[in-house]
Amino acid sequence: MTPTTPNMSRRRSPSGSGGTWPPTPPKAGHTGYARRGCARSTTSRPGNSSSSCSRCCAGAGASEVWRKISRPRDTFSEPVSAAQAAVKNPADAPVAGNAVMDAENKVLTFTPAQAWTPATKYTVAVSAAKDAAGNTMAPHSWSFTTVGNPIGTNGTDYPIADNATVESPITMSGHSGNASTTSTVEVHIAHTYIGDLQVDLVAPDGSTYPLHSHTGSDTDNIDQTYTVNLSSEPINGTWKLRVNDNAGGDTGKIDSWTLTLGGPAPAGLQAQAEPEQRTTASTLSRASAENSQPSQAGAAADRTAAAAAGGTFDYEHSSLEDCRVSPRGTDYAEYDARIEELPYSSCWSAYLYLQDYEYDPETGKMKKANRRSHVFAMFAEHVGEEVEELFDDDDAFRFRATWVIHSYLGDKTGNSVVNGAGSGLKPTTMKMFLRLDDFAVVDDSDGGEVKFSGNRMGGLPITAGLLTGARSGSNGDCDPDDETKHKDVSEWHSTPDAMFLISASVPSNSTMICSFTPSLLLHTDDGITVLNLWSQEVKDEDGLTIGVRRHGSEEPYDFTWVPNFRCDRKTFGAGNDDVPDRTGGCVNTRSKRVFVMSKSRDARFIEVIEHIEAALNPSNSQTFPPLRPGHNWGDPSHPPSRFGPVGGQNKQIPGNWGAPGANNPAGKPLTRGITKTEANAEGTIPTYDYNRNYFSRRELHMDVGTTQEMHWLLPPSLSVPPATELEYNIREKERERRAWTINYCKYYMPEKYRAPNTADKLPGGMGNSCDEYPFASTLQGAAYAQGNFSLKAVNARQNSLHGTTLETFYTQFRVGRGTKFWVLIES
Structure with missing residues (x-):
């Protein structure tokens, strides 16, 4: 809840002169708690600082009440201008925030930049408000006290x-x-x-x-x-x-x-914007196209930040305006297309050109013939002029097409979406926003000089079409609310936007991929010209890529680069009380998901971050267990000795988004494995347990045949009979308890644990746990790594917090079984 202050009403003098606004008692608002004192009505005139108490009351202590209220807000009985509001804390220091007047210029609202402090008295000062006659209200101040948390x-x-x-x-x-x-x-x-x-x-x-x-x-x-x-x-x-x-x-x-029981107060009452609108407070960064390998460290436009557990979720939806200025596409969409791929957003923007060609018998080749183009004839007819007077054969009809797709993340119930209260959106609902603008006829041989502007165009019907459907092998379907949006070019020029609503149907606990194929149909007297709105590879007779279709002169080779969104109705976060459940959602298949950890922002698990940083360092030979030639990694019960040669070889540990070079093994992604829920349904072992069991929860035999030989064993198992069922159950519990105390970290880093007090020299617990990288939840974990992994004893609480944050990342960005992702460490 947001502790805020009462509404204050200002009323002008009935005589219309003198400019008086006697304040009325505070009104109750909506959320939060604050304490208000006795309000006094005052009368003042410009240039006269005197005031009289027209409605006094007993001392503040006699009239103080608790009210549920909204943000500090002053309401005036008529429109005013230049009103100012300032808030100070008990130290008389200004409270940072923003005072905004409503559209009618009657309500001035103050929103603090940070949370109100509980059990704290604040003073509000309102001044400088002027009415239409130029009368200025006398400065007025009042105070409120926020309630302390229970x-x-x-x-x-x-x-x-x-x-x-x-x-x-x-x-x-x-x-x-x-x-x-x-x-x-x-x-x-x-x-x-x-x-x-x-x-x-x-x-x-x-x-x-x-x-x-x-x-x-x-x-x-x-x-x-x-x-x-x-x-x-x-x-x-x-x-x-x-x-x-x-x-x-x-x-x-x-x-x-x-x-x-009160909880931390939020920074201010935030408006619940429609989920498709772009927010300003960003916890996410950009994510790059799927099939492009990250090429350099720390590319700020190519990563997705890890949201802290329980933190505010930001879709980071691109807008049409964002897309028009986004970086040009790489790898598959050069040639001036603007492309941005994010987990819950995809956008494409490009200039399209239309030119006509005819056969030239003298050269035997095709040549431009736009003067006889039906499109140009329609434009000329619309303005009542001759085609030959307006256009040349080198001219081209040009316009810009931009689309943005937004998808959403389901809430706990799967019946609504995160941040979408009241929107009616479902987790498998998507929106495509389309804009056609910058219409012109340009001289294609003279640098694109505009010869005929869009405001003169008319008579050319253009249909925006959207076909959607499930990709082969998907279980489900997706359909737009309307497959076409039809306007004349003149209407597109004046109202350039259109929107499609797409609904995907996905069976419970299933997944489907919805493909989008947006296109434009230009209707002329000579038929229909189709322009597809995605980047299309064009190949020659030998199958070599010769470019990307942009001018409508070649047929597309395939549909490789149509936008695709993977939709599911699965529940992520289940089983972890610290991670809010998220049921259902659709994510962009071409967005790369990068788990970003900051040493400053995420200091609460700094030991884990530093361990991962050491593991990702190319010079990681000193990490445990040492990687030595000839060791049998297929026998995890015999870890490589901590004695002998110091360290081992450098390891090739993947998942580093910042690894330089497109073919660097360290830059290969991590892949999430099978979850506990999936494993239970399939009768197999979760990837997390499979990897953890490699270096822990098992008998270990160290330095066999040397003076340092050690064996950490489990109690012998029993059989029924001769043991009783009770004896068997007790022994199995003892074995399980003992197994939980055994891991590689206690062997390699005994100083991080309590000194052993048993003959087998097994250290005891001391608030630390054995952390591993690559993560145990991935297919690159210890059991798969052939020694290319790292272990370190870290603070158990920090390890738990990091695990919750990673699970939140998985949940918010639908990183499920088989999904690739990277990690990035920032300062």
């Missing part, structure tokens, strides 16, 4: 015993309304094996909200703040932190926990 803390220790459940309560009272969608639970638990624990927040009505569910294996302690949507829960009542330890061997305590 917060409770319990610092009492509650012991956590083996195979037991313990609860720590916090009671809230004296508040009204429900908790926030961004309530937070700060948890501090001391425990020597957090994989034993299930941690839940229990609401006063008994509803449970999972916070931690048996992850982290032998990592020590939980020190984490969780963000939870508690908007359905009243604030008042007794809340509980419930911890269940369901295994033996490790104990601990609830040290303390803090519950904040």
Whole structure:
């Protein structure tokens, strides 16, 4: 919610002179909480600073009330000009923000640049407003105080015993309304094996909200703040932190926990723009065309930033204006086409030329014959002149065609789209915006000089057509609401835009690719001329590419470069409480998705970033495990020795968007593998577990045959019979617990863990976990890499945060099974 200030109404003096605006009491607004004091009505005249209290009241303390309100807003009874609003904090320092007058010049609204601070008094000063007669209102100020968030803390220790459940309560009272969608639970638990624990927040009505569910294996302690949507829960009542330890061997305590039910205030009340409109606050960058290998590091126009978990999602939709000035296409669409490929947007813009040719018997070749063109004859007839007087054979009919396609991301339900409240859009809905402009007849032999402008044109019907359909092998279909938009060239000149709405039908948990084939039909007395609106390769008789069709003189070779969007109705984010579920969506198949990490912006998991940076460094021979010739990578139970030669060979680790050179192996993409949901449905193992099991959760035999020989073993398995079912289950749980404590990182970096206290020298947990790159969720992970991977012990909390951010990236940009992506690290 956004704490904001009341409306203030200014009324002009009934006499029409003197310019008075007595303020009325503040009105209630819409969202947020603020405290207002007693309002006083004042009368003042230009040049006279005196004022009288026409409606005084008792001291502010007697009349203060709490109101739900909107942004600081002053309403005037008639149009005014030059009104100014300034807000100051308790230190008398200006609050950065923007004061905007509405279209009727009656309402002045102030939006802060950053969030209001809870429990803080602000002062608003309004001045300089003038009415139509030139009367100026006297400066007026008032104040409001934002409410502090409902917060409770319990610092009492509650012991956590083996195979037991313990609860720590916090009671809230004296508040009204429900908790926030961004309530937070700060948890501090001391425990020597957090994989034993299930941690839940229990609401006063008994509803449970999972916070931690048996992850982290032998990592020590939980020190984490969780963000939870508690908007359905009243604030008042007794809340509980419930911890269940369901295994033996490790104990601990609830040290303390803090519950904040108000959530952080947003920066200001943001208008819910239509999803297809371009926003200004960008968390995404450009993404390049699919079949082009990244050529240089840090190309700002060729990457997609990783959105932080729970952060605001920005479609980064291109507009028609953006497309007209976007970079020229590369690899497949040179020759002046402007092309921009983004995950939820695709655009194309190019000048099209139409020229007629006739056979020249003297040369045996085709020559220009535009003077006899039916198009030119229609233009001449429209203005009542002769063709020969207006046009030459070197002239060409030219115009610019631009289209932009927008697609969307489904919300949790799959019935609406993110940021699309009230729009009626569905996750598999797409829009194509088309513009035809810059009509002219130009001298094609004289640098394109305009000889006949678009405002003189008429009599030439032009139909914009859009055919869509599912590509071969796709399961589903897609159709536009209307396949044609028909106008005369004069109407296109005056109203150059058109829009198509495309709906895709996709079976549940399925995927289809929708292809777009936009075209123009020019209707002349001689028939119909078709111009396709995409870049088309043209090949000669030997099959060699000779260019891109642009002037309508050659037939296209194929439909390789028509725009394609992959639509699905799958749910991404399921199974991770920290990642909002997103069900359904359509993404541009030619956009490259790049997971961008910033050392400054993402300092909360800096250890992970630095590990990935070291792995992507071409000189990465010092990373673990060492890559040595002759090692058998098919036997992960025997890792290469940490002793002997220092380091190993440099590794070829892929996924680096910044790798120089088109054929650099380091620049090859990562590919996401099979998810847990898909694996369960197919009866196989998820890619994540397959890779993690390569270097952890297994018996290890190190330095066999040397004085440093070590074996980290699992308890022997039992059979039923002779063991009982209970004995078997207990032993299997022991084996599972033991497996979770074993990994390569403890062998290569024992200093990062607690000193071993057992004969096998297996280190204990100490708040660190074993991080790997390439990511375990990819087909380039440890089990596939033949030693070309890197491991490092990093802070477990940071590793978890990074994993959530990566999963958010997967979810927001539909990076599913088989999808390629890259990583990029910024300062």
